[in-house]
Structures are given as C-alpha cells and as structure tokens.
Amino acid sequence: xxxxxRNRLFLWFCFLVPAHQLFAQTQKIYLNxxxxxxxxxxxxxEITRITPIDAPNEKxxxxxxxxxxxxxxxxxxxxxxxxxxxxxxxKFIQKFELKKYGDPVIVYDGKNEILKFNIKNKNYILTNNxxxxxxxxxxxxxxxxxxxxxxxxxxxxxxxLKNTPTDPYFIANARWYYNDYYYRSDLAIDPNTxxxxxxxxxxxxxxxxxxxxxxxxxxxxxxFRYAAINSGAQIYLYGSDTASIAYTARPFxxxxxxxxxxxxxxxxxxxxxAENAIPRSVLSNGFKSKAAWENFQNSNGNIFFSINxxxxxxxxxxxGIRFMRNYDxxxxxxxxxxxxxxxxxxxxxxxxxxxLLQSGLGQYNNGSYYxxxxxxxxxxxxxxxxxxxxxxxxxxxxFLKSATKxxxxxxxxxxxxx
Numbered sequence: 001x002x003x004x005x006r007n008r009l010f011l012w013f014c015f016l017v018p019a020h021q022l023f024a025q026t027q028k029i030y031l032n033x034x035x036x037x038x039x040x041x042x043x044x045x046e047i048t049r050i051t052p053i054d055a056p057n058e059k060x061x062x063x064x065x066x067x068x069x070x071x072x073x074x075x076x077x078x079x080x081x082x083x084x085x086x087x088x089x090x091k092f093i094q095k096f097e098l099k100k101y102g103d104p105v106i107v108y109d110g111k112n113e114i115l116k117f118n119i120k121n122k123n124y125i126l127t128n129n130x131x132x133x134x135x136x137x138x139x140x141x142x143x144x145x146x147x148x149x150x151x152x153x154x155x156x157x158x159x160x161l162k163n164t165p166t167d168p169y170f171i172a173n174a175r176w177y178y179n180d181y182y183y184r185s186d187l188a189i190d191p192n193t194x195x196x197x198x199x200x201x202x203x204x205x206x207x208x209x210x211x212x213x214x215x216x217x218x219x220x221x222x223x224f225r226y227a228a229i230n231s232g233a234q235i236y237l238y239g240s241d242t243a244s245i246a247y248t249a250r251p252f253x254x255x256x257x258x259x260x261x262x263x264x265x266x267x268x269x270x271x272x273x274a275e276n277a278i279p280r281s282v283l284s285n286g287f288k289s290k291a292a293w294e295n296f297q298n299s300n301g302n303i304f305f306s307i308n309x310x311x312x313x314x315x316x317x318x319x320g321i322r323f324m325r326n327y328d329x330x331x332x333x334x335x336x337x338x339x340x341x342x343x344x345x346x347x348x349x350x351x352x353x354x355x356l357l358q359s360g361l362g363q364y365n366n367g368s369y370y371x372x373x374x375x376x377x378x379x380x381x382x383x384x385x386x387x388x389x390x391x392x393x394x395x396x397x398x399f400l401k402s403a404t405k406x407x408x409x410x411x412x413x414x415x416x417x418x
C-alpha cells in the first residue's frame with residue numbers, strides 16, 4: 001500500500017496562527033500525481049462559442065497572451081513583441097509594435113480601464129540588494145529612473161501608447177488585488193540587513209503596507225537563501241467570482257489558503273506521496289550555494305516545490321503543481337473526491353477534439369472562460385470528418401471552408417458544468 005506523506009511543510013516556518021488551528025480548518029485531499037485519473041473533457045466543459053480571429057492582413061501566432069477588458073479582446077505576442085486589439089467579435093482594430101520598448105510587464109487595470117506596460121530600464125543593472133532598497137522606497141522620485149512606463153487609456157476612442165511616470169506599485173513589485181488594495185511577495189534574504197523581519201505576503205493600500213502574513217527571518221532562512229530567490233519563487237494571488245476573495249499557496253508548502261479582504265485561512269491541504277515530498281533535512285538546512293540548489297533539482301525532478309494557478313470553482317478545484325524539474329495541472333472533483341490529470345482530460349468529436357484544459361483554465365470573464373486555439377487543430381478535424389455530417393456553428397463552418405493550417409487562430413469560449 002502506498003504511504004502518503006502529510007506534506008505539512010509549514011511546520012518549518014513561522015505563522016500568525018497556531019498550527020493546530022490551521023489543521024482544524026483544512027480539508028485534506030490526497031493526490032498521487034502518478035495515478036491521477038483520465039476523463040472525457042465533456043464531463044467538465046461545455047463549449048458555448050467559437051470565434052475566428054478576423055484580421056486578414058495580420059499574422060497572429062497561437063502562443064499569445066489573452067487579456068479580456070470591458071471593451072476589447074487583446075492579444076500579446078511575446079516573441080514578436082506585438083500587441084493586437086480586437087472587438088468582442090474578434091474583428092481587428094489596431095496593433096502596436098513594442099520591440100523598441102524591451103520586455104514589458106503588461107498589467108490590465110480594470111478599475112481605471114488602462115493597459116500598463118511596465119519596463120525595467122536596460123541602462124541600469126540592479127542587484128537583488130539594489131531592488132530591495134528601491135522597493136522599500138517605491139514612491140521616491142529618484143527611483144523612477146530605473147524603470148519606464150507606458151499606458152494605453154482604453155476609455156479613449158483613439159488608442160494611443162503614451163509615456164507616463166512609473167506606477168510605484170510596479171517599482172514595489174506589487175500586483176493588484178481588489179479595489180485599491182495591492183499585494184507583494186518578497187522572499188529576499190540578506191545576511192547583512194538590519195531589518196531582520198520579513199513577510200512572505202503583504203497587502204498594500206496607498207503604497208503603504210497595511211497587513212502582513214507569514215513572517216520569516218530575512219537574514220538566515222535556510223530554504224529561501226538560494227532555493228526561493230534563484231527560482232523566482234513568490235506568492236501569487238488567484239482570483240475568484242468575488243472581488244475580495246483570492247486563493248494562494250506558499251513555496252515548499254502544500255496548504256491552499258483563502259484570502260478574504262485582509263483575513264487569511266487555510267482551506268485545503270494537498271497530501272502527496274512520500275516520494276514527492278521535500279526532505280526535512282533540506283527544509284531545515286537549506287543549501288550552501290546556488291550550485292548545491294541546482295544539483296538538488298537536477299537529482300530530484302519529481303520533488304514538490306509549490307502550488308500555483310489555483311481556481312476554486314463550484315464543484316471543482318483546479319491547480320498546478322510545480323515540481324523541481326517539471327510541472328503538471330490537476331483538477332479535483334469535489335463531489336467525487338477525486339483528482340484528474342489535465343493532460344489526460346481529452347476532448348472528442350462532440351467538441352471537435354479541441355483540447356481546453358491541458359494547461360489549466362483559460363482567461364475568466366463574466367462566467368465564461370476563453371482560450372486561443374490554433375487553426376491547424378480545427379482544420380485537421382474538419383478534413384478528417386468531411387464525410388461524418390458534423391454540425392458546426394455557422395461562423396466556424398464558414399471559417400473552415402477556406403481556412404488552412406496557417407490561418408489565424410480562433411478564440412473558444414466555454415463554461416464549466418455543474
């Protein structure tokens with residue numbers, strides 16, 4: 001019988017709430033990555049609309065990021081550094097070439113209907129210690145020179161890219177949470193710092209910290225010293241249907257937390273097999289160097305690192321698990337108390353063989369999810385099923401009559417079944 005390790009990694013960290021209270025509130029869910037189940041996609045998903053991208057004079061790559069605003073569908077091609085604006089019917093409006101601006105962090109400010117492009121100034125090379133000092137004084141005018149910021153006001157009839165002062169929240173490495181609250185996660189270790197108290201997660205309002213969670217020692221935490229910093233580990237919030245409610249998890253910790261405004265509590269504990277658990281000695285002793293951390297990862301590719309991409313939706317819990325050298329997405333069916341591996345959730349002919357859950361859920365907007373699907377997937381299905389009298393939505397059928405594998409992709413809208 002397989003022995004499961006109760007992955008209570010947080011015992012090695014400081015908490016604001018006693019551990020026995022945390023366990024009293026959590027639901028334990030058992031995940032064996034090697035035996036997580038398979039299922040038909042139609043068990044979980046209903047496709048509600050397929051919209052071909054209407055941009056005959058543009059070549060839109062499939063590997064683009066999708067932003068859904070109140071008025072636009074926006075596609076960002078990271079490799080080509082191009083951003084495209086479409087109506088909600090996928091008709092092309094305008095594009096911007098961004099190569100000359102570097103590698104922007106793109107943020108959609110839904111409260112003010114602004115698309116922000118935050119960029120580090122390539123004329124300055126900043127160390128981790130430099131960034132820590134700069135972020136501690138994010139609203140200081142002198143720190144503006146290390147960054148650049150451009151914005152597109154989506155409320156304006158004519159879309160224009162304008163240079164603006166850098167948002168202090170970007171300088172502080174903070175992300176929007178809800179209303180006028182932001183959050184940041186900084187696991188930096190500095191053996192020489194005078195301020196030894198750090199927090200894994202902080203809430204900010206008006207550029208000031210108003211609530212802190214999960215304290216740790218910034219001078220000596222052994223696991224963060226190399227593992228977290230050199231792997232870019234941070235805490236991220238994942239939203240829900242309620243603006244003030246988000247879900248999160250911590251590096252090296254298999255607890256999923258629910259954050260509601262400024263209150264946090266654990267809701268699920270994902271219990272993994274022993275062979276996936278990080279050894280206690282590693283948590284206690286950490287690593288002596290970056291090379292030691294790299295060697296550990298290379299030798300222990302299936303050891304647990306963190307939980308990401310959390311979506312807690314009605315009967316389902318979606319999550320991604322980062323292991324030392326691989327990453328998998330899983331779906332937990334609460335009614336069945338059963339995990340499914342997303343790679344093994346397959347679409348059939350009733351959904352044109354379109355795979356929607358392979359990498360987790362798509363972008364959420366007003367009760368539906370959206371993802372970009374390459375034309376080649378639909379063209380292949382259409383070609384192979386010409387004699388099978390498949391019924392297609394009118395817009396899709398018209399598209400497939402002339403589409404090729406190199407045609408622009410389509411946007412698929414779908415809902416989760418109850």
